[in-house]
Amino acid sequence: MASTAQRWTRDPILSVQHLTMRFGGLVAIDDLSFNVGRGDITALIGPNGAGKTTVFNCVTGFYRPTEGRIVFNRGAARSDHEVETLTKSGRQYQESQDGGIYLLERMSDFRITATAGVARTFQNIRLFGGMTVLENLLVAQHNELMRASGFSIAGLLGLPGYRRKAAEAKDRAIDWLERTALLDRADDPAADLAYGDQRRLEIARAMCTNPGLLCLDEPAAGLNPRESTELNELLRSIRDKDGVSILLIEHDMGVVMEISDHIVVLDYGRKIADGDAASVRSDPKVIAAYLGVDDEEVDEVEEDLQAGTVKPTGPQPTQGGMA
């Protein structure tokens, strides 16, 4: 436990530092800092309206943060000195052979995926419904294809270099279809898939962009227990087999507690807890936030906890319980 507990401080792939996001007078995120460990599954949890999706939107370039720095560090670990130098230089990113440092708050949305390698899915499914399942996965690989096809001129002429790339892209897509058990649906329109299949296809599509970090916004929402279990396996295999780190927002505590290496808890735009599943589960502030206790009462609850009058391992909050 001790070695994994250190990972997000020792070798973070994503480091959100003093992130603040204001919309007019509303402070959605208030001076938030947390790390996502390389090779970890990190869960971002919190009651509704805590600012989880806003964090995602900042990380993936939908919003430009009011303040703060988001450092994405692909490849080997970098020293703080390198990050500082890059920040001062005013550039967006610095690449080396084995990866690079990317300051995501300075980059626009398509470059975050294409250059830095952060992929994302949404709460509501956003597949290209009119395109086939296979095409959905090929769109995600278009950057390599476009380069190889010389902006589709070589592609139309069918030059060998392009054909090889196109075959590789297809192989990768088929590989992901196999892993998500969608291979026999490859030529169907994506909109025709069942809900659970669409969820898996979204993850497969995000993985086809060849990301270093995969951000999933409520991947288990609306899944039945069997599909949830399959999702857990898929996410674990992405972490273990592909070496891709995962940051996920999830309300299904069963999923969160089971697969997360690291949990960050938000409430009202601030971080109230940060640690592994066991420590977060028994954190009185987390329990208070989930049970809807006022801020002032938190201290009371804490005292009670210390006195042993309230059992720290309270009922597992579920989606219904938080509303």
Added chain:
Amino acid sequence: MEYFLQQLINGITLGSIYGLIAIGYTMVYGIIGMINFAHGEVFMIGAFIALTSFLALAALGITFLPLVLLIILAVAMIFTALWGWTIERVAYRPLRGSFRLAPLITAIGMSIFLQNFVQITQGARVKPLPPQIQGGITLMDSPSGIVVQLSWMQLIIIVMTVVLMTAFSLIIGKTSLGRQQRACEQDRKMASLLGVNVDRTISLTFVMGAGLAAVAGTMYLLYYGVIDFYIGFIAGVKAFTAAVLGGIGSLPGAMLGGLAIGLIETFWSGYFSVEYKDVAAFSILAIVLIFLPSGLLGRPEVEKV
């Protein structure tokens, strides 16, 4: 019968030209949901560039016709595509993300600007071009004196359109660029999150549409032999009608709509009266839209719940 056949040939030729222009409307609408009212003017500019390059080649003493045709077509396509790209860059991109009507109004402004620009720089008088390609195939020579003829020019226009349409469907359907365009069409934000450079894809769409409009402009110039700064307006409205009739956003629809409008116009002027051919075309548009609100091949927009 002979008369009918001849009108059919004329109608298909005219419809091909409309169809080529209509694709520009339908593609731009598909990808950014905006009617590019300046597209008719892009077609007109294509015709002018073709005429200019034709005269330049004649001045240089190049008169071998197939070569001349190839060169003016290439020059017209390249320069008109450049115009298309520039129009998008200066007039539409800065307004992306602004309210829906803003780009529509800029498009109308752009259309007026281009018309006047050509009028001032090229003069308001019509520009004639003596027929370059004469003769054709006589399909039928009846004793009644009506000759059914498919002229070489008509043949070129029809073959050209078929070739371009095929190439185009292949680009949209099979290449990575086409996949990107379809992805942007369905969900721009998501496409961008998958690393698709949406701005570049939109620019390329304008470039492709303008390229096809240039072909239409060149064909118009060679077929009719006269152009002026105003041809873009009427052709543009017709092509837009064609795109709506076929189902805006649908490529085969644009082609089908173009053919339909071309045929309706030709047959109406052939059998009834030339003066009312536009009334006929627009009436049929109105009737079709009453029964098929999304056009002949358009997909109905399903409200997402």
